[in-house]
Amino acid sequence: MSGVDVTSDKMGLDPEAMIACPGCDLLLMDREVALGETATCPRCHTVIEAPRPLAMTRIIMLALAALILMIAAVFFPFLELGAAGMVRRSSLLDTVMAFSTGLTAPLTLAMAALIVILPVTRFLALLYVLGPMAFGSRPARHAHDAFHLAEALRPWAMAEVFIVGVAVALVKVAGLAHVSLGPAFWAFVALVIVTVLKDNFMSRVTVWKTLEARRTE
Amino acid sequence: MTVPLVSQITAHEAGLIGCTQCGKVHRPTIVRCTRCGAALHPRDSASLQRVWAWLIAGLVVYIPANLYPMLATASLGKTTENTILGGVLELIRHGSYGVAGIVFVASIVIPVAKFIAIAFLALSIPRRVKLSPHARHRLFEVVEFIGRWSMIDVFVVAILSSLVKLDFAATITPGVAAVSFALSVAFTMIAALSFDERLIWSRAEHDAE
Numbered sequence: 001m002s003g004v005d006v007t008s009d010k011m012g013l014d015p016e017a018m019i020a021c022p023g024c025d026l027l028l029m030d031r032e033v034a035l036g037e038t039a040t041c042p043r044c045h046t047v048i049e050a051p052r053p054l055a056m057t058r059i060i061m062l063a064l065a066a067l068i069l070m071i072a073a074v075f076f077p078f079l080e081l082g083a084a085g086m087v088r089r090s091s092l093l094d095t096v097m098a099f100s101t102g103l104t105a106p107l108t109l110a111m112a113a114l115i116v117i118l119p120v121t122r123f124l125a126l127l128y129v130l131g132p133m134a135f136g137s138r139p140a141r142h143a144h145d146a147f148h149l150a151e152a153l154r155p156w157a158m159a160e161v162f163i164v165g166v167a168v169a170l171v172k173v174a175g176l177a178h179v180s181l182g183p184a185f186w187a188f189v190a191l192v193i194v195t196v197l198k199d200n201f202m203s204r205v206t207v208w209k210t211l212e213a214r215r216t217e
Numbered sequence: 218m219t220v221p222l223v224s225q226i227t228a229h230e231a232g233l234i235g236c237t238q239c240g241k242v243h244r245p246t247i248v249r250c251t252r253c254g255a256a257l258h259p260r261d262s263a264s265l266q267r268v269w270a271w272l273i274a275g276l277v278v279y280i281p282a283n284l285y286p287m288l289a290t291a292s293l294g295k296t297t298e299n300t301i302l303g304g305v306l307e308l309i310r311h312g313s314y315g316v317a318g319i320v321f322v323a324s325i326v327i328p329v330a331k332f333i334a335i336a337f338l339a340l341s342i343p344r345r346v347k348l349s350p351h352a353r354h355r356l357f358e359v360v361e362f363i364g365r366w367s368m369i370d371v372f373v374v375a376i377l378s379s380l381v382k383l384d385f386a387a388t389i390t391p392g393v394a395a396v397s398f399a400l401s402v403a404f405t406m407i408a409a410l411s412f413d414e415r416l417i418w419s420r421a422e423h424d425a426e
Contacts, residue, residue: 015242020228020235024354024418027228027235027242043225044354044418048240081380090379098378104391107399111375114368144254148238155406158365158372164319165372171316172308172373173380208239212252 021046022205033206050203056134056210062198063123063130069191070120077182079166081173092116092184119157119195125150126198129207139211147207154199160192229419234259237415260419267411268339275404276332278397286392288374293387300394301325301370323369324398331367331405334360335412342416353417361409367402371395 019030023046033039038050052058077089096115099107125146132140140146166185173179228235234243234257236250243250243257250257286298299307301324308317334356340346341353348356374391381389 015233015244018228018233018242019240020233020242022235022237022240023414024350025227025229025235025415026418027226027231027233030240030242044351079376079380088380090376094379095375098375099391099395103393104396107371107375107391107396110399110403111372115372148253148255151238155361155365155410158368161365161368162372164366165369166376168316168319168369169373169376169380171313172377177381179380204238205240208241208253 019048019205021048047203049205049209051206052201052203055201055203055206056130058201059198060127060130060134062194062201063126066191066194066198067120067123067127069187069194070116070123072187073184073191074116076184076187078184078188079170080180080182082178082180089182091182092188114156114158115162118153119159119191122150122153122157125153126202129211133210133214137214139214143211147211151204157195159188159195163189163192227415227418229259229415237413258413260413260415264411264413264416265339265342268335268408271404271408271411272332272335272339275401275408278404279328279332279401282394282398282401285394285397287370287394287398288377288392289390290381291388291390298392301398304370320370320373323367327363327367328401328405331360331364331409335405335408338412338417350417354414357409357412357414357417364402364406364409367405368399371399371402 017030019028020026021028021041021044023041024044026041026043028041028048033049033051035051035053039048040046041048074092076091078092078095079090081088081090092115096112097108099105099111128140129143129147129150132138132143170179228242232245234245234247235241236243236253236255236257238255239250239253241250241252245259248257249255283301285300287301287304289296289298301320305317305321305325308314308320337346338353338357338360341348346353374389374395377389378391381387
C-alpha cells in the first residue's frame with residue numbers, strides 16, 4: 001500500500017490513543033467527541049460515536065415508558081372483531097397463543113419471545129446498565145454482560161415488524177368482519193415509537209467508554 | 218468525516234486488533250477486550266463457514282415454507298389452504314393490491330434477495346469482484362436491516378388465527394409453513410450476523426498492495 005508512513009505499533013503508535021472502526025477496522029485517532037456531534041468512519045461511514053446531551057437520562061426514561069406501555073399492550077384488548085352480532089376481543093396474549101396447538105406449537109414460544117420477552121429483556125438490561133450511570137455512580141456488577149445482551153438482542157426484538165403485521169391482518173379480515181383497534185394496539189404503537197427514539201439516543205461506543213471511565217474512577 | 222485519520226491503515230495491518238463491539242485497539246497478544254470484555258478476533262475467517270452453514274439451513278427450510286400451506290381457512294364446512302404465493306394471489310383477487318405488495322415483498326422478494334446477497338458477499342471474500350467494498354458494505358447494511366421484516370407474514374398468520382376463531386362462520390388455523398418460514402428468516406438473520414464485515418475491506422487492502 002503506497003503512502004503509508006506508519007505500519008506498525010513498533011513505530012510508536014499508542015493503541016490507547018486510537019480507535020478501530022467497528023465496521024471496517026480502519027485505525028483512527030481516538031478523540032473526545034463533543035455532545036451533539038456525530039463521528040463517522042471516513043472510509044465506510046459507519047457511525048462510531050454520537051453522544052447526545054442527557055442521553056443516559058433520556059434512554060432510561062424512554063425504557064421505563066416502554067416497559068409501562070408493554071404492560072398495557074399485553075393486558076388490554078388488542079383488536080376487536082365483530083361479525084353477525086358477535087364481538088370477539090383478542091389480546092396480545094391470544095395472538096401469541098395462536099400457534100399453541102399441533103405442529104406449530106414451537107412458534108408460540110418464538111412469538112412470545114419476539115414480541116414481548118426479548119423487548120422487555122432489552123429494556124431491563126438497559127435500565128440495569130444505564131441506571132447507576134445516570135446518577136453518577138459506579139456501574140452495577142455484570143453491567144458489561146447486560147449491555148452485551150442488550151446489543152445482541154437488538155435485531156431480535158421485533159415489535160415494529162409486528163405492528164406492520166397487524167396492519168396487513170386488518171386488511172385481510174376487513175372483508176370478513178368489522179375490525180376495530182383496542183387500546184392495547186395504540187399502546188403498542190407508542191411502544192414502537194419510544195423504542196425507536198431510545199435507540200437513536202444510544203451510541204454503543206460512547207456507552208462502553210463511559211462504563212470504562214466510571215469503573216476506573 | 219469527523220474523526221481524523223492516523224493514516225489509511227487498519228488495526229489488522231498495523232499488527233493490532235480492533236474490538237468490533239467498542240472499537241478499542243489492542244496489542245495482538247490480548248484475547249479479550251479490556252474495555253467491554255468481548256472476544257477479540259484479528260480476522261474472523263471461520264465466520265464464512267458459519268455464514269454458509271446458516272444460509273444453507275435457511276434455504277432448506279424455505280422450500281417447505283413455500284410448498285406447504287401457511288394458513289387454512291375453514292368457512293361453512295369448506296376448507297381452503299393457502300400457501301404464501303396463494304395468499305398473495307387471493308389478496309390481488311380481492312383488489313387489495315397494496316397489502317398484496319407488502320406480503321409479496323416481505324415473504325418472497327426479501328428472502329430470495331437476501332439469499333442471493335449473502336451468498337454473493339460470502340463468495341466475494343476469497344475472490345475478486347467488480348463491486349467496490351463501499352457498495353458491498355452498503356449491501357451488507359441493507360441485508361442486516363431488512364432481514365427481520367420478513368417476519369411480517371408469520372405475525373399476520375398469528376393475528377388472523379387468534380381473531381378468527383370457532384365462534385365465527387370462518388376459522389383460520391396456522392399451517393406448517395408458518396414454522397418453516399419463521400425458521401428460514403431466523404437462520405438467514407444468523408447468517409448475516411455471523412458475517413465479519415471487516416472481511417469486505419481486507420480484500421481491498423490486499424488489492425492495494
